[in-house]
Amino acid sequence: RRSSDLNGAAYYYVVSGVGPAGEGGNSSEVSATLNAATISVPNFGFETPVTTNYVYNPTGGSWTFNGTVGNGSGITTNGSAFTASNVAAPQGNQVAFLQKTGSFSQTLSGFAPGGVYTITFSAANRATLNYNRVQSWNVQIDSAIKASFSNKPTTYADYTATFTASATSHTLSMVGTGSSGFDTTVFIDNIRITGATLPAPTGLGATTVSSSQINLTWSASSGATGYSLKRSTSSGGPYTQVANVAGTSCADTASLATGTTYYYVVSAINPVGAGANSSEASATTFAAVQQW
Secondary structure (H helix, E strand, O other): OOOOOOOOOEEEEOOOOEEOOEEOOOOOOEEEEOOOOEEOOOOOOOOOOOOOOEEEOOOOOOOEEEOEOOEOEEEEEOOOOOOOOOOOOOOOOEEEEEEOOOEEEEEEEOOOOOOEEEEEEEEEEOOOOOOOEOEEEEEEEOOEEEEEEEEOOOOOEEEEEEEEOOOOEEEEEEEEOOOOOOOEEEEEEEEEEEEOOOOOOOOOEEEEEEOOEEEEEOOOOOOOOEEEEEEEOOOOOOOEEEEEEOOOEEEEOOOOOOOOEEEEEEEEEEOOEEOOOOOOEEEEOOOHHHOO
């Protein structure tokens, strides 16, 4: 990936061979659209390594666990000495446990600097009698606290924390802040991170200029760094990107046929990527005899 590439923009590629006689013909075209809207979280459900009970500070997975036995973190399976009184894990068969002041962390990549991201995870307090005191913990990004929780329910619920990325990689940590005088444990599972894209732009209009040009305008979207204009010869698509522009207008002159109706949508781009498509607008190029 090049540093100038734009999240939310489609890029089209061909390849050709070069030999002593020169360059050959181009291959068929392929395309790809960059985005940073969904961040990959390896071992998001704590299914690795596999345990038949519970284990403190496990190795062999992507998370780093810290703490000591009785005041630490690790992985436990359904029906273990830790989880026997709780319902099953919401994702897979295993969960992470965060006990007293234990912690676990992982460095993740793929963020778009300036993008706003939401961390979503499932959590439930330990339900075992005499071990079910309230656990509290912080969600941290690069050691900065982004949200604090104090959990009592022993059934799983989703919790969220939001932050703005400042780099392409960040370290996510769950850090226990429970009392060291009592056994306080929370189970955490199914960690997901998504970036916020912008709503669909409004006010898209299409105006025919000639047999080879259609002008498009739309209303500005707050927070947009650019716009992706797409078109189709069929209402409802599929659409092909024809331009990426910084402003709220575009003159489409890209291989338009005379007397043909084209259908357009536009999406707003922010650092995370392209948002939803706008409502469709259409215009028909003039036939050759209509030009004056």
